Amino acid sequence: MSEQMRIMRSKELPKERRDRIVARHRSGQGYKRIFAALKVPKSTVASIILKWKKFGTTRTLPRPGRPAKLSNRGRRALVREVKKNPKITVAELQRCSREMGESSTKSTITAALHQSGLYGRVARRKPLLSARHMKACIEFAKKHMKDSQTMRKKILWSDETKIELFGFNSKWYVWRKPGTAHHLPNTIPTVKHGGGSIMLWGCFSAAGTGRLVAIEGKMNAAKYRDILEENLFQSAQDLRLGRRFTFQQDNDPKHTAKITKEWLRNNSVTILDWPSQSPDLNPIEHLWRDLKMAVHQRSSSNLTELERICKEEWQRIPNPGVKNLLHHSKKTHGCTSSKGCFYSILSKGSEYL
Structure with a gap:
């Protein structure tokens, strides 16, 4: 196997090359001719064309990954609580989460707030103003x-x-x-x-x-x-x-x-x-x-x-x-x-x- 073919197997193809594979397929070229012209493994050519036929795109689709422990609805509810009371503690947020039916750990709640751009910081002291x-x-x-x-x-x-x-x-x-x-x-x-x-x-x-x-x-x-x-x-x-x-x-x-x-x-x-x-x-x-x-x-x-x-x-x-x-x-x-x-x-x- 050539060095170029080995590199192709080790990383995802650029979108521009995936588009060229689909274009050649649509023009009537077979897998062997596409493989020979673009120096892309036949299995890769086949999977890209199959994906295009199934989803109508060559873009990288979102991968499922591990399901979130906290739903989007639960995260939005916690953000609302924090905005209403910035001094609320993580323990209090944990109780709010349980009341909503989504029991979450403190680390999960903290990570969800970080996703929304909210971070725990020491409150600044300033004079009381009337x-x-x-x-x-x-x-x-x-x-x-x-x-x-x-x-x-x-x-x-x-x-x-x-x-x-x-x-x-x-x-x-x-x-x-x-x-x-x-x-x-x-x-x-x-x-x-x-x-x-x-x-x-x-x-x-x-x-x-x-x-x-x-x-x-x-x-x-x-x-x-x-x-x-x-x-x-x-x-x-x-x-x-x-x-x-x-x-x-x-x-x-x-x-x-x-x-x-x-x-x-x-x-x-x-x-x-x-x-x-x-x-x-x-x-x-x-x-x-x-x-x-x-x-x-x-x-x-x-x-x-x-x-x-x-x-x-x-x-x-x-x-x-x-x-x-x-x-x-x-x-x-x-x-x-x-x-x-x-x-x-x-x-x-x-x-x-």
């Missing part, structure tokens, strides 16, 4: 989507965060062998209550990061006003924002206290109106996460050293990465950053509420 909060957020999005590039570059974003000495809450993956989970190189050291922490105030603009300040003692309105007095205009000057910049802060009671408002008014600081219950809108949250990841790559043995490392890593955050958090493309309503920029989030508005 109708008033939602309306304010949508109005905020509509208003600021029209901001010019010049206006966007003039915003100085700010916030506070806490960094623990030994308490970075994130998953770390290690390559290890079975039974070595508790070996020292495969673990992340922790201490009770994080081993102490520091509070930081920071700011940034499209031009880069501004000042980062450690907050000593308990933060109150008077201390916040002092931080602004010592760092706000200096940060604006370092970032070349000029005097006519817009300052962003959230609605924390310290930020909206009477003495804070009075200081901002006396110093002619323009404030960006910020909707309540919307911390996830602030792009500085991405910088806080980057900072914490960078800081906890380095080992600090005390809070003084932790503060020094925080300030060093804050200065190392690259300007292009900061700019991407505020970049907006009219064409894509998105940004080049995988994190999602502020204006791309605004463009989706109600989807995030």
Whole structure:
């Protein structure tokens, strides 16, 4: 048997060649002549012609395979249950399946939901929003989507965060062998209550990061006003924002206290109106996460050293990465950053509420 004939036996013929076999048969050629001309085994020629006579096609027909454990009707019913209540458990879906007369295993139910494009994922946590909060957020999005590039570059974003000495809450993956989970190189050291922490105030603009300040003692309105007095205009000057910049802060009671408002008014600081219950809108949250990841790559043995490392890593955050958090493309309503920029989030508005 020739090499070509051996290959023909080992794989399915292309549809174009099957069509040629049928065409030659319809023109009156016998199996031997078709076999000789196309170099296809006679048994293959016969089966293709028989299939064409029986089904009227040379296409590959669906193979029966193992019958599905869950009917299409049962799968559609489960999908409806999930859409009504995304938090429903597989055990509850299993009970629903039994009530419909189709007893299915958890793996069968999971596979059926995957077929419909539904996958189990950890639910995102977000602030509880009232109708008033939602309306304010949508109005905020509509208003600021029209901001010019010049206006966007003039915003100085700010916030506070806490960094623990030994308490970075994130998953770390290690390559290890079975039974070595508790070996020292495969673990992340922790201490009770994080081993102490520091509070930081920071700011940034499209031009880069501004000042980062450690907050000593308990933060109150008077201390916040002092931080602004010592760092706000200096940060604006370092970032070349000029005097006519817009300052962003959230609605924390310290930020909206009477003495804070009075200081901002006396110093002619323009404030960006910020909707309540919307911390996830602030792009500085991405910088806080980057900072914490960078800081906890380095080992600090005390809070003084932790503060020094925080300030060093804050200065190392690259300007292009900061700019991407505020970049907006009219064409894509998105940004080049995988994190999602502020204006791309605004463009989706109600989807995030």
